[in-house]
Amino acid sequence: MREHKIVLLPGDGIGPEITNVAKVLLEKVSHKNGFKLIFNEQLIGGAAIDSTNDPLPEETLNTCKDSNAILMAAIGNPRFDNLPRNKRPETGLLALRSALGLFANIRPVKVCPALIEASSLKPDVIKDVDLMVVRELTGGIYFGQPKGRIKTERGERAFNTMTYSQEEIQRIATVAFQLAMNRKKRICSVDKANVLDVSQLWREEIEEVSKKFPAVEVNHQYVDNAAMQLIRNPSQFDVLLTGNLFGDILSDEAAMLTGSIGMLPSASLSTDGPGLFEPVHGSAPDIAGKDKANPIAMVLSSAMMLRIGLNEHSAADDLELAVDNVLKEGFRTSDLSNGAYKKLTCSEMGTELLKAV
Ligand code: IPM
Numbered sequence: 546m547r548e549h550k551i552v553l554l555p556g557d558g559i560g561p562e563i564t565n566v567a568k569v570l571l572e573k574v575s576h577k578n579g580f581k582l583i584f585n586e587q588l589i590g591g592a593a594i595d596s597t598n599d600p601l602p603e604e605t606l607n608t609c610k611d612s613n614a615i616l617m618a619a620i621g622n623p624r625f626d627n628l629p630r631n632k633r634p635e636t637g638l639l640a641l642r643s644a645l646g647l648f649a650n651i652r653p654v655k656v657c658p659a660l661i662e663a664s665s666l667k668p669d670v671i672k673d674v675d676l677m678v679v680r681e682l683t684g685g686i687y688f689g690q691p692k693g694r695i696k697t698e699r700g701e702r703a704f705n706t707m708t709y710s711q712e713e714i715q716r717i718a719t720v721a722f723q724l725a726m727n728r729k730k731r732i733c734s735v736d737k738a739n740v741l742d743v744s745q746l747w748r749e750e751i752e753e754v755s756k757k758f759p760a761v762e763v764n765h766q767y768v769d770n771a772a773m774q775l776i777r778n779p780s781q782f783d784v785l786l787t788g789n790l791f792g793d794i795l796s797d798e799a800a801m802l803t804g805s806i807g808m809l810p811s812a813s814l815s816t817d818g819p820g821l822f823e824p825v826h827g828s829a830p831d832i833a834g835k836d837k838a839n840p841i842a843m844v845l846s847s848a849m850m851l852r853i854g855l856n857e858h859s860a861a862d863d864l865e866l867a868v869d870n871v872l873k874e875g876f877r878t879s880d881l882s883n884g885a886y887k888k889l890t891c892s893e894m895g896t897e898l899l900k901a902v
């Protein structure tokens with residue numbers, strides 16, 4: 546029987562609740578499709594700081610390196626907000642992305658017909674939305690040197706550096722162009738080339754790479770304009786390619802087109818090692834432990850893991866279909882419910898999804 550080694554990283558906040566839902570579903574679809582998933586649960590983020598004083602313990606990193614795919618739920622906890630950067634939950638995730646070379650972050654944003662009225666935008670504006678954010682994930686201002694805080698005669702000063710090399714830009718652009726070839730063959734590259742040198746290089750390199758993909762139509766938007774276009778006319782986008790910081794911001798904005806950030810999955814990929822699959826949303830400390838979270842982004846991340854990370858397409862189809870069917874039947878978690886629907890807790894949603902597989 547085919548076997549795949551999966552590292553589960555429940556992390557913080559609502560992470561453990563949505564991981565429980567995903568794990569049971571993964572067990573069912575793997576059984577149904579004739580393969581075996583070997584789960585290994587590890588600590589990351591605030592949960593790891595609490596028990597090991599390190600947001601990315603060595604055991605977690607080594608287990609991830611030795612796996613076929615990693616499924617992470619969420620990290621972050623306001624309890625750690627005032628700690629030094631190396632003792633914050635987010636640092637664990639950034640270190641994991643960097644150590645595994647997960648430079649390509651892919652965030653598909655597709656409006657589900659059953660949820661059109663859950664969006665804060667008009668149905669007409671969002672009905673045809675089907676876009677993919679391709680975000681560079683291991684460079685840019687998140688990792689640029691120098692960075693830090695220094696004391697000066699006139700008080701403290703803090704700085705980060707937004708930097709990209711030609712090679713980093715070409716590598717992520719190539720991923721985006723390849724994805725575009727299997728979609729509507731349109732790329733919008735987002736930068737701030739009217740102000741930033743790093744963006745000027747970005748734009749030049751995108752143009753360079755585009756010469757190898759003449760079938761793909763490329764346009765460039767400044768990030769401020771792109772933010773506006775995303776809510777003005779989001780269906781103009783097919784592949785939206787951008788750097789680390791702009792991608793972080795625009796993908797949250799794009800998520801809301803689908804009605805709730807609780808719906809959006811993502812994949813972070815390297816050139817050859819295991820991929821990391823995680824919801825776009827965070828740990829939602831305000832509702833953690835209350836069984837209120839929407840597990841769908843986690844379930845769809847599990848589907849992405851099956852499809853992209855493990856080549857188990859039919860099991861991935863099963864999960865995606867279950868999500869569609871449950872939504873069609875009118876089941877909603879509270880982030881999606883407007884009173885007219887059957888409002889479920891996180892675990893009840895898990896039960897409905899399990900019935901639908
Ligand atoms: C994301 C998150 C992370 C990021 C945080 C948790 C470090 O917001 O994956 O979008 O900024 O990349």
Ligand code: MG
Nearest residue numbers: 793794797825
């Ligand atoms: Mg983010």
